[in-house]
Amino acid sequence: METSERDGWVAYVGPFRFPWGQASSRRVYGMAGALAVAGHHVVVVSGEHDPELRELPEFVGPGSVRYVGAGETPPAGAGRLAKSAHWLLRWGVRTVRWLDSCPTRPSHVVLYGGDAPYAVHLRRWCRRHGVALIVDVVDWYSPKQVPGGVLGPVYLSSQVALRHLYPRCDGVIAISSYLGDYYRQRGLPVLRVPPTLDVRGLPARAEDDGSDPRRLRVVYAGSPGRKDLLATIVRAVERVDPVGGAIDLKVFGPTAAQVRDLLGGAPLPGAVRVLGSVAQQEVPAALRSADFSILLRRQERLTRAGFPTKFCESLASGTPVIANLTSDLGDYLHDGVEGLICRDHSVDALAAALRRALLLTPQRRLRMRVAARERALASFDLRAYAEPVGEFFEAVRPSERPTVRMHSRI
Template sequence: MTKGTILYIGGFELPDNNAAAHRVFGVAKALRVIGYEVVLIGVSKGPLETIEQGRREIQGFDTWSLPYPQSTKDWIEHVSSIDALSTIGGHYERVTTVILYNYPAMALSRAMLYCRRRRIKCLCDCTEWYGMPRGLSLSAVAKAVDTVVRMRILQKRTDGVICISSYLQRYYESQTATVLVPPLVDLDEEKWRSGAVQSESAGKTFVYSGSPGRDKDRLDVVVESLATLDESLSYTFKVLGVTQAEYLGYYPEHREVLIRLGQRVIFLGRVPHSESLTHVRFADFTVFIRQANRANNAGFPTKFVESTACGTPVITTETSDLGRYVHSGENGFLVCSDADELGGLLADIIKGEAVLDHGIDSRVFDYRSHVEGIRAFLATLDLSGGMNV
């Protein structure tokens, strides 16, 4: 006998095609331990002719995937419709709660009203707060307006917000119920234990795994720091998630730098998630640099969570809540976003002059470690209501 059904809806690509999907599975597993049946309703870029075609069981959860919007008409419907809630929700009895993951403002407003009329709690899972997009195109302006309305008005009026960072929790806690939940993993999954044999690369191995863009992760600072190292030092820097051509599209001025670094820097492009974890697991350090801005402080880097779960220490900047988890010189290193400073640290690590004092607590982001916090949050809400959607 469950405590009721929770519908978890958003733009996550099941089963594991984006960071959002990994997050919702972690939170959903914690909710299942507490006693709820959790239904995941995400999106798929594959062909789907009917809603039923997108239904399947994944890791013991009933999941649904809706077609990813392609045309302008699709996008208008995506940001305004709550058909997923009303149609799919009708398959389940006693829906007590709906969790909306970074939901568009217009659809969020309609979902809030829909839930209120049915005595269903409406929660938001908030994992980002991006700034103004570049350009003045119609889509850019629409996205900016959507972000302002969602973040500054609507989410404050929901029954509660699941916050990925303390930055977001501080912003919402005076307006509604909140709980701090970083990205979560399930360490019992095989992907955290299996993998190929350890790399035979000479010297230290550093790795970056992600989608850097031009502004999110300053991969250019890492490359510039490597350019400061003495050529006698032995190391390899593996870059997963972006090809060399894509990197040079962002930083064409680094063409000669990469030629000089040669096989010390290896771009592997996009690889399956399990393969990326193998590279992270057998690296000496994960390295990524971020600027301290609202977008980076409001979010939380999944790559940090995955590296920690793999037992691989991280070299990074102090953004978001990373200072809570990285004690510089003990279980990782916190640096400034300065190529010379980072280069000096990397040189000391390669030469064996910078050594960590402690190991990595790989279970800190396991979902089981966060069950009680989520349970306490739900206890502040009255989930005794709910009805058939």
């Protein structure tokens, strides 16, 4: 399959969906866009089943972004045994096959996700062809987060990749200072890049959006999973406004039944409306309709290593955030400026922050919306990282580290 006739292009590969569909889609979109602004020609090789090479028209000049599916994700209807065998033995093989089909070799391969199987296949290919392999690391899984727990194959694979395979690559792009420090101490070149978006491409929020200053509109958007404390958010809202006359909490993502399960089967409070799943493209509009978004997480390695994309999306939409400080949020969230800081992740702490938010004047809310957007433009717009990303890729070259083979016990 043809890519570009010019040498020096970058392959960004992994089992993610692209250009839409997941938080990982947004991560790769932002990083590929920054590379394009820096003058690189990028081909995103996703796990989807679309072999046609397509172009993202928003990233044309000086570089470009194109994308193609390598078909790594199991087809719909595949059984559990077939999925497991493909993940353990073949994950990454089709991506390598696609790279072999290209008329020219990339200067760099960037690996996002795939854990040990992908890392083994891609590192072997890059060593054979003298191509630099950079890993984009965005998470450190908790055993509670994945099927099988601490002895499950998913957790073991992630640990082999994070601790043993990634340190033997040529460089790391880290989403947080926690991950950046870890790989820097292992002797790798590291560039820290938080989640990035095309902030300039998002419509700016109107200064006067017709909202009722007597009612606080808050929003949660996402999949709670292991990280987000959605039940705590709902309980804090109920404590401050049991009836629903002062606060309107919209929940996007989970179903009403899922939220009730998180509450132990209790009914939804009057201030809470669960609106279910929305397309990723519609999230900015949902955020712009609120006075604040809410993000509450425990302080643990899982949340120190990652960085919430929804935080960046909220500020980019001009919506301040009510959150406790995990990961590197303290670098971007200042109390009373881009949002409100909770002292911890408890119901009491969030309830106190909500009461503060209710007392804000319309003028103060407006200043915070403006500050949120300005912070996003300065800190999360992909163009802000074009120069450091370009310099990092110029500096990272293939090393002579020995190839690490994946043992059968993984």
